[in-house]
Amino acid sequence: MNSRRVEHHPVLGTLEKQREVKIYFDGKPFTASEGDTIASALLASGVRTLRHHEDKGTPRGIYCNIGHCFECRVRVNGKNTVRACLTPVENNMQIESGISLSTTSLKGGQL
Secondary structure, three states, X not given: OOOOOOOEEOXXXXXXXXXXXXXXXXXXXXXEXXXXXXXXXXXXXXXXXXXEOOOOOOEEOOOOOOOOOOOOEEEEOOEEEEEOOOOEOOOOEEEEEEOOOOHHHHOOOOO
């Protein structure tokens, strides 16, 4: 897939190339740049959906991109509820789409 990364900015000029790292989203490998957040790395790779809404099943992705809304939450290296917009990538990071909870658990039932 072609990168959607900004390499030349109209105000900032040509941006310095960063060291590349490998990340995995739902088992698929992606290339990210050191200093990227999970959200920016996946966005540059064309990934828009990070999880699905727990109740409606609708796709969710980056919304506020400043850590307020929690729409970009994913599982990282086995840890749930990690905000993709605030978390820097690390080499070989394992990222999974946010796990949807059943409607039973949303109403206080058991998982």
